[in-house]
Amino acid sequence: MNDENELLDIAAAAAFLHVSETSLRRWTNSGRLACLRIGQKRERRFRRADLLAFMESQPGRPAAGTTNGERGNLAAARAYDISPGGKSHLCSLCSSDEGLINLASAFLQEGMREGSVCFVVGTPKVRQEIVRRLEKKSKSSRASLDADRVILSNYHATPQEQWDYFETRIREATRNGALSFRVFGDIWEIRKRTSAAAVLEYEEGYDQLIAKQFPVVTLCAYDVRKFEGVELLQALKGHPDIMRHPLDRFLA
Amino acid sequence: MSHEPRPTLFAVSQKGSAAGELNDGLAFTVGEHLAALYGSDAGLNALGVPFVLNGLHEGSVVFLIGPESSTRRILDQLAVARAGLQADIEQGRLLVSEHQATGREQLDYFQSRIGAAEQGGLDSFRLFAVMRGIRDNVSSDELGILEEGFENEVIPNHRMIAMCAYDVRVFTGTEILAALKQHRDRPPG
Numbered sequence: 001m002n003d004e005n006e007l008l009d010i011a012a013a014a015a016f017l018h019v020s021e022t023s024l025r026r027w028t029n030s031g032r033l034a035c036l037r038i039g040q041k042r043e044r045r046f047r048r049a050d051l052l053a054f055m056e057s058q059p060g061r062p063a064a065g066t067t068n069g070e071r072g073n074l075a076a077a078r079a080y081d082i083s084p085g086g087k088s089h090l091c092s093l094c095s096s097d098e099g100l101i102n103l104a105s106a107f108l109q110e111g112m113r114e115g116s117v118c119f120v121v122g123t124p125k126v127r128q129e130i131v132r133r134l135e136k137k138s139k140s141s142r143a144s145l146d147a148d149r150v151i152l153s154n155y156h157a158t159p160q161e162q163w164d165y166f167e168t169r170i171r172e173a174t175r176n177g178a179l180s181f182r183v184f185g186d187i188w189e190i191r192k193r194t195s196a197a198a199v200l201e202y203e204e205g206y207d208q209l210i211a212k213q214f215p216v217v218t219l220c221a222y223d224v225r226k227f228e229g230v231e232l233l234q235a236l237k238g239h240p241d242i243m244r245h246p247l248d249r250f251l252a
Numbered sequence: 253m254s255h256e257p258r259p260t261l262f263a264v265s266q267k268g269s270a271a272g273e274l275n276d277g278l279a280f281t282v283g284e285h286l287a288a289l290y291g292s293d294a295g296l297n298a299l300g301v302p303f304v305l306n307g308l309h310e311g312s313v314v315f316l317i318g319p320e321s322s323t324r325r326i327l328d329q330l331a332v333a334r335a336g337l338q339a340d341i342e343q344g345r346l347l348v349s350e351h352q353a354t355g356r357e358q359l360d361y362f363q364s365r366i367g368a369a370e371q372g373g374l375d376s377f378r379l380f381a382v383m384r385g386i387r388d389n390v391s392s393d394e395l396g397i398l399e400e401g402f403e404n405e406v407i408p409n410h411r412m413i414a415m416c417a418y419d420v421r422v423f424t425g426t427e428i429l430a431a432l433k434q435h436r437d438r439p440p441g
Contacts, residue, residue: 224429228425229422248432251433
C-alpha cells in the first residue's frame, strides 16, 4: 500500500494529493510533475515517490525527518490547527474510502497529540480502517488507542440517543480529567438508514447540544459518492465553522 | 445550523484563504476564479445579478454565459436594476451567450471578444458562467480543455474575475467536489 514505486492512476493520484484530475493533467503537461504513460491511450500513471517529491517541492513542505507515510497524509495532517479546548464543528467532503480514512486519521492524530479524548463514530469497517491507519502512524497513536482515549462506536438509533451518548461520555471523561475532545463521524452511516431531513435534524441538535456546549472539535465526513448535491450544499452551509479555514483542507 | 431557503450560497476562490457565503458586499480580486453553489433559481439570481451588475458599474466588460432560460432570468432582474442594460448589450459591454460546443471554441470566443474590447480601450472583465449549460452540452474532455485553457490563457493574461455557478440540484456530489477542488487547488508558486 505504501510502496513508493506503486503506480497510481490519475483518479488515485488526485485523491492522494487532494487535487483535481485536471490539475494533475496541467502539471504533467507543463513538466512540473512526472508521470508515466501506458497503453495505446497513453494513460497517465503516477509513482507515489513522484507525488511525494512534488508535494515536498511546494512551499510549506514537511520538516526533514518526517516519514514517508506521514508525508503522504500531509495535506490533511496540517489541516486542523485548532487550539485544544476550542469548539469547532466542521465538515469534510471526500470521494474515496482512502480520502475518508486520510481525513479521519489526520484529524484524530492531531487530537491525540494534544491529549484530547477522541470519538470515532461510523460503521465497523470504517472504524477498523481508521484504527489500522492510526496504529501505523505513530507510537503515540498506539498509546492513545491502548489507553482508551479513542472511543469507537456506531451511530445510535435515534438522534436523541446519539446526543445523550455524547453528553454522557464527555461528562464522564471530563470528571476523569479530560480537557478536550475530538469527534469524527461518517455521516453516511446515519443517512443510509434515514433521510436527508434526519441528517439535518441530527446535525442541528448536535451543533446546539454538543458542539456549542463542550470543548469539542468535530469533523463530519460526507462521502460525495453517496450524498445528493443538495445535501452537500446543506452540509456546507450547516457547518459555517469551515469558513474560517481554507476549504481545500476539507476536500479529499 | 441553518437550512432556510436563503438564496445566497457558498463560494470558494483560488486566491482567497477562506471560503464564505456570498453577499453583495463581498469584494473580489482580479485573477480570482470562483466556484459558487446554488440550489434554487432565486439562488442563481442572487449570485449572478450582483456579480454582473457590479462588473458593469465598475466599467468591466461582462460575459454572461449559460442556458438561455437561466441568462434570461438574470437579465430580467438586471433590467430592473440598471436602466441602461440594453445599451450595455448593444455596445458590447455585456456579452450574453450560450456555451460554445467545444472547449476550444469557447476559449476562442473569450479571446476574440477580449481582444476586441482591449483594442477599444477596455481592459477589465468579468465572467459569470451557469455551469449546467456546460454539463448539458460539453463532454468532460472538452470541459478539461476549457478549464485548462481558461486558467492558462485567459486568467493570467487579462484582468479577469470569473465565477462559475453550479446548480446542486443537477450536479452530482462527485461533480461538486471536483468543481470545488478545481477552483482551489492551483499549486503555490
